[in-house]
Amino acid sequence: xxxxxxxxxxxxxxxxxxxxxxxxxxxxxxxxxxxxxxxxxxxxxxxxxxxxxxxxxxxxxxxxxxxxxxxxxxxxxxxxxxxxxxxxxxxxxxxxxxxxxxxxxxxxxxxxxxxxxxxxxxxxxxxxxxxxxxxxxxxxxxxxxxxxxxxxxxxxxxxxxxxxxxxxxxxxxxxxxxxxxxxxxxxxxxxxxxxxxxxxxxxxxxxxxxxxxxxxxxxxxxx
Amino acid sequence: xxxxxxxxxxxxxxxxxxxxxxxxxxxxxxxxxxxxxxxxxxxxxxxxxxxxxxxxxxxxxxxxxxxxxxxxxxxxxxxxxxxxxxxxxxxxxxxxxxxxxxxxxxxxxxxxxxxxxxxxxxxxxxxxxxxxxxxxxxxxxxxxxxxxxxxxxxxxxxxxxxxxxxxxxxxxxxxxxxxxxxxxxxxxxxxxxxxxxxxxxxxxxxxxxxxxxxxxxxxxxxx
Numbered sequence: 001x002x003x004x005x006x007x008x009x010x011x012x013x014x015x016x017x018x019x020x021x022x023x024x025x026x027x028x029x030x031x032x033x034x035x036x037x038x039x040x041x042x043x044x045x046x047x048x049x050x051x052x053x054x055x056x057x058x059x060x061x062x063x064x065x066x067x068x069x070x071x072x073x074x075x076x077x078x079x080x081x082x083x084x085x086x087x088x089x090x091x092x093x094x095x096x097x098x099x100x101x102x103x104x105x106x107x108x109x110x111x112x113x114x115x116x117x118x119x120x121x122x123x124x125x126x127x128x129x130x131x132x133x134x135x136x137x138x139x140x141x142x143x144x145x146x147x148x149x150x151x152x153x154x155x156x157x158x159x160x161x162x163x164x165x166x167x168x169x170x171x172x173x174x175x176x177x178x179x180x181x182x183x184x185x186x187x188x189x190x191x192x193x194x195x196x197x198x199x200x201x202x203x204x205x206x207x208x209x210x211x212x213x214x215x216x217x218x219x220x221x222x223x
Numbered sequence: 224x225x226x227x228x229x230x231x232x233x234x235x236x237x238x239x240x241x242x243x244x245x246x247x248x249x250x251x252x253x254x255x256x257x258x259x260x261x262x263x264x265x266x267x268x269x270x271x272x273x274x275x276x277x278x279x280x281x282x283x284x285x286x287x288x289x290x291x292x293x294x295x296x297x298x299x300x301x302x303x304x305x306x307x308x309x310x311x312x313x314x315x316x317x318x319x320x321x322x323x324x325x326x327x328x329x330x331x332x333x334x335x336x337x338x339x340x341x342x343x344x345x346x347x348x349x350x351x352x353x354x355x356x357x358x359x360x361x362x363x364x365x366x367x368x369x370x371x372x373x374x375x376x377x378x379x380x381x382x383x384x385x386x387x388x389x390x391x392x393x394x395x396x397x398x399x400x401x402x403x404x405x406x407x408x409x410x411x412x413x414x415x416x417x418x419x420x421x422x423x424x425x426x427x428x429x430x431x432x433x434x435x436x437x438x439x440x441x442x443x444x445x446x
Contacts, residue, residue, distance in 0.1 A: 036341065036342075092436070114341060114394075115341075117394065117397040117398050117401070118259065118337060118338075118341065118397050119259075121401060121402065121405050122401070122402035122404075122405070124404075125404065126404045126405075126407060126408050129404055129405050129408050130408055130412060130415075133408070133415050133418060134414065134415075137414060137415065137417070137418075156428075157432075159417060160425060160428055160429055160432070163391075163394075163395070163398075163420070163425065163429070164387070164391065164429050167390060167391055167394035167395070168386075168387065168390055168391070170394065171337075171340065171386075171390035171393065171394060172386070172390070174340040174341050175340050175386075178340070178344060178345070179344065179345035181345075181347075181348065181349045181352060182344050182345070182349075182352050184349060185349050185352050185353055185356070189353060191357065191360060192353075192356050192357075192360065194360070194382060195356060195360075197386070202383060202386065205379075205383055206383055206386070206387050206433065208436065209380075209383070209432075209433045209434075209435075209436030209437045210429065210432045210433050210436055211432075211436070212432075212435070212436035212439055213315070213431065213432030213433055213434070213435035213436035213439070214432045216435055216436070216439050
């Protein structure tokens with residue numbers, strides 16, 4: 001290795017370490033409270049950098065959180081595959097339970113799933129969106145293979161199942177963690193008791209019914 | 224009517240007219256582009272008021288849009304009831320079609336349905352959240368009555384159906400109207416063609432399968 005190669009390797013290594021420290025800080029802050037409240041300044045402070053220095057590593061606050069969303073897809077995807085691959089056969093209820101448990105166990109990922117199409121994907125470069133989309137596409141292909149094997153789902157049903165599982169995990173998580181005023185309202189007004197949401201049981205019931213409907217077949221549901 | 228009663232009536236009337244002009248402006252601006260991009264300053268300019276004057280009529284930007292979300296619930300609810308009440312009997316597919324068509328025909332309402340739990344409900348007073356929640360509760364009760372009559376859904380299945388219909392309408396609308404960079408990406412990268420979403424057909428397929436699953440019964444799906 002020449003001197004300049006060594007320099008470059010060392011600086012590439014330092015850059016990566018910095019990027020990881022930034023992602024660690026964003027992950028910790030996003031895990032403590034809702035992602036919507038975490039600013040670039042908060043992340044920079046947690047890493048001990050100035051905001052302008054942080055922007056040499058990431059385009060925007062949204063790029064940081066979109067990277068964490070991709071990480072959530074990979075981790076949750078690996079967990080789903082591990083559980084599905086272990087099954088020789090499965091009912092819609094079994095698959096729904098695996099999805100609901102794995103998603104509900106990842107509150108930060110659920111929060112990010114709701115933020116991604118609304119905010120994150122809109123404030124990053126086209127390369128960042130592409131990287132993110134390719135991660136989701138890869139996971140959907142791998143898990144889709146298991147859904148086809150176990151339940152005989154079509155390509156379109158697989159995409160509809162993912163859209164429902166991820167959108168509902170995001171939306172239910174938002175409903176389950178309302179702001180302080182909404183929380184106070186639910187606690188004090190008995191007419192609104194129905195509005196309290198628990199992510200895992202409701203996600204389970206919705207996915208169970210969805211997959212039962214898909215596997216029951218009927219007109220228009222077979223392709 | 225005494226002089227001061229007349230004064231009060233006239234000022235109450237003027238106040239209501241102002242509130243309606245503000246809601247009209249927010250509705251028009253929200254209908255043109257996504258709600259996320261519409262600021263209080265935009266609304267104030269459109270009504271020809273200063274922002275500080277506008278804040279005498281509404282607490283926050285979010286209160287204005289939460290009022291429009293309640294309006295959407297009432298209008299969409301009336302449309303759903305009109306169609307459901309006309310049915311002597313119905314299959315899951317018929318009900319799914321009625322919901323998907325009515326929701327997809329209201330793009331501003333779909334946008335607001337995604338914004339409500341994430342943003343709108345969090346930046347208003349407890350009274351504003353209560354007013355909003357009671358409107359949704361009332362519509363769910365009325366339409367729930369029809370869903371019970373036509374498909375025999377339980378109370379919990381009715382709530383799950385509403386959570387799915389409204390959350391998916393919101394999420395699918397966000398996916399179907401991505402920002403310019405995501406749109407460019409979909410158009411230029413054939414690997415991502417699957418990510419293009421059409422609200423109505425996907426919402427129809429998901430609700431059709433969900434309601435089929437609910438009416439098929441099975442363990443855990445009957446209460």
